[in-house]
């Protein structure tokens with residue numbers, strides 16, 4: 001085995017030199033073959049990444065199934081569809097998926113492959129690389145950009161994004177969707193009396209109380225200042241109103257560190273009407289909130 005890191009200029013690489021090179025690559029290079037009956041196998045696999053799955057290369061040279069069975073459940077149909085598209089249109093595959101490794105952890109793998117029609121079916125030439133660290137970092141940044149610094153709940157940006165998604169679902173499938181706007185009453189006097197730091201703590205506690213009372217699929221967002229929005233998918237207005245009443249009472253009874261009964265909220269509710277825009281829904285919930293404030297605060301109002 002040659003010990004040189006690079007081939008001396010002009011010299012033709014020897015097969016065992018290439019073998020060592022490919023085995024040292026921090027990933028996997030491969031050929032994937034698919035027969036007309038759909039059966040797949042890896043005629044060629046190399047790179048240090050091949051050891052991470054713990055699957056014998058000899059087995060994969062016969063049948064790709066042991067590797068495909070390691071795919072995360074939701075990624076399997078997606079990868080199969082990408083392979084199908086690539087075979088049909090002779091276009092490259094560029095995708096990523098999660099694969100269970102020998103130590104049972106799921107790794108994110110990026111895959112690039114170029115198909116070629118051969119007499120026996122389709123043959124892809126490709127490479128795979130572990131991108132778990134990049135994915136974790138991406139997720140961390142996304143979470144940061146979606147989160148309100150002070151309270152840890154979603155921020156306005158995230159709310160707008162979820163509103164678009166939920167409104168689109170509601171329009172398409174006629175599903176109920178409700179929006180609550182919640183605003184602390186006389187918060188200025190809380191800050192003035194107890195100080196801004198205590199005011200911040202009230203906002204954090206309030207966000208926690210809201211989260212505790214909602215389901216996993218609901219969204220709590222801070223819109224800024226002392227105003228919050230609660231988005232409730234699959235919830236018709238009467239249910240939303242009951243929930244809002246319970247939330248209002250819980251907040252009024254809670255001791256935010258300044259004695260119970262000191263903090264109250266006003267809540268405005270609107271249920272999405274099929275065809276309404278995001279702005280219309282927000283506007284209607286805001287109008288209800290305005291009515292709750294002007295009706296004397298510490299109350300829930302529902303939009304017409």
Ligand SMILES: Nc1nc2c(ncn2[C@@H]2O[C@H](COP(=O)(O)OP(=O)(O)OP(=O)(O)O)[C@@H](O)[C@H]2O)c(=O)[nH]1
Nearest residue numbers: 183184185186187188189191196197199200225226
């Ligand atoms: N502690 C704290 N206070 C904030 C924050 N953001 C906004 N506020 C304060 O919230 C108060 C909002 O005052 P207003 O808009 O007059 O409303 P309010 O006093 O709650 O009165 P109503 O809403 O009409 O019941 C202001 O004193 C702001 O300084 C924050 O992040 N932390």
